[in-house]
Amino acid sequence: MLHTLWTLCSIALIFFIILHNPKSQGLGGQNQIFGGTRTSEENITKITWGLTTIFFILTIVISTSTTV
């Protein structure tokens, strides 16, 4: 039960992270510090944070409960 929840959470997390489109240039080159974000980007970020917290909690619970 917990495992399926964890699996779903991980997949959702990967999905939302991929969805997120970074505004500034990735590696290399000077970075301009950009200003505000659109609301949809903000929502994606918020959801990602939430999923991250759930993921961490679930991972800790699962790995500490299966160690013999």
Place this chain on the structure above:
Amino acid sequence: MQKTKRNKNTYGIQSRVILTFLLIILSRFGTFIPVPGVDHDAFYQSISNNPIVSFLNIFSGGGFASIGVFALGIVPYINASILIQLGTTSIPSLEKLQKEEGEAGRQKISQITRYIALGWAIIQSVGVSFWVRPYVFSWDIQFVIEMTLALTTGSMLVMWISEQITEKGIGNGASMLIFVNIISGLPKLIQKSSGSIENKSNLFELFALALIFLIMIIGIIFIQEGTRRIPIISARQLGKGQIQNKTSYLPLRLNQGGVMPIIFASAFLVLPAYVSQITTNSIILSIATLLSPSSANKGIYLLFYFLLILFFSYFYASLILNPSDVSKNLKKMESSIPGIRPGKATTDYLQKTLNRLTFLGALFLAFIALIPNLIESITNISTFKGLGATSLLILVGVAIDTSKQVQTYLISKNYENILK
């Protein structure tokens, strides 16, 4: 009124610094969260003496020694970036995206990079899940899937954290994370090396080492900051009949890429180590060990390293500074380099100077990279296992880049306030 304005300036930078700090703590936290299903105690004991793992550990910040969820770290993203950067030179459609379509094209490329990072993370996680087979409680296909999922999610999270740092914090996210990973290995390293210091002669050696360290850092700062100034004269100045005292110049840095070529070169260097972990094919293994730092013939490794740095330096220099663009701009501004005709002659001159500078810069870098190895063979002190020249270069490079970025940000904020 003035006071509140100044507070507003520093507030921006303060909140960014705090956010960066918190994000970094989060990224470190994740390395200690164990992946479910692995017997971590047994794994840790058998792993701590493996030199290849300790080499790999530098970049994942220790996540490899205990298979945390963030074990892969930022490595898949960096390797994906390398692939894409190399791809833009060879695949014309990618090249078009990067050079001609401007910001939108660059965003597309960065999305492609992220997909490739995901793919790489998946492949590497599968590899790791096979590698830890002897330490798993119940190794079956479900475990492989779960571990792959855990490690991939972890790596994606690290990539996301690095993007958050780039957007909302200070510095370039990936560089900062690598910086932090290297630093996090320092306390253990100091502990290990100080363990062998017992009598006074060793103390002297330690002091000599520290001195060499300092000299290396100073040398690195010089190289990173070194610029060749090309004097530029504008047509207006010529028209006035005399050359004014204040000549403007075009700065060409010795090391155009900054810290990026080094990070890429060292990420590339880790590849043979990875390969030797997953294959048992003896031919591949022998090639891989030949190219790794623990091989008997260090010369080949160092040559390989030097060539990589050279390649990436040239590559980055051509990305950042395009001589034909610069000469076009000079023409537009009605300026020129004294003694060189505008147009193609300027482009050629710039290209030649750039080539020479880049070669010199790469030469210096490689020399700096050689120093610890030289010292090691002369004095027989096993220096800084893990804190090689590469790590030092990255540390100094990232520190310089970040501090410059912060300075620029503060200055531009000041200008904004003045204009208001």
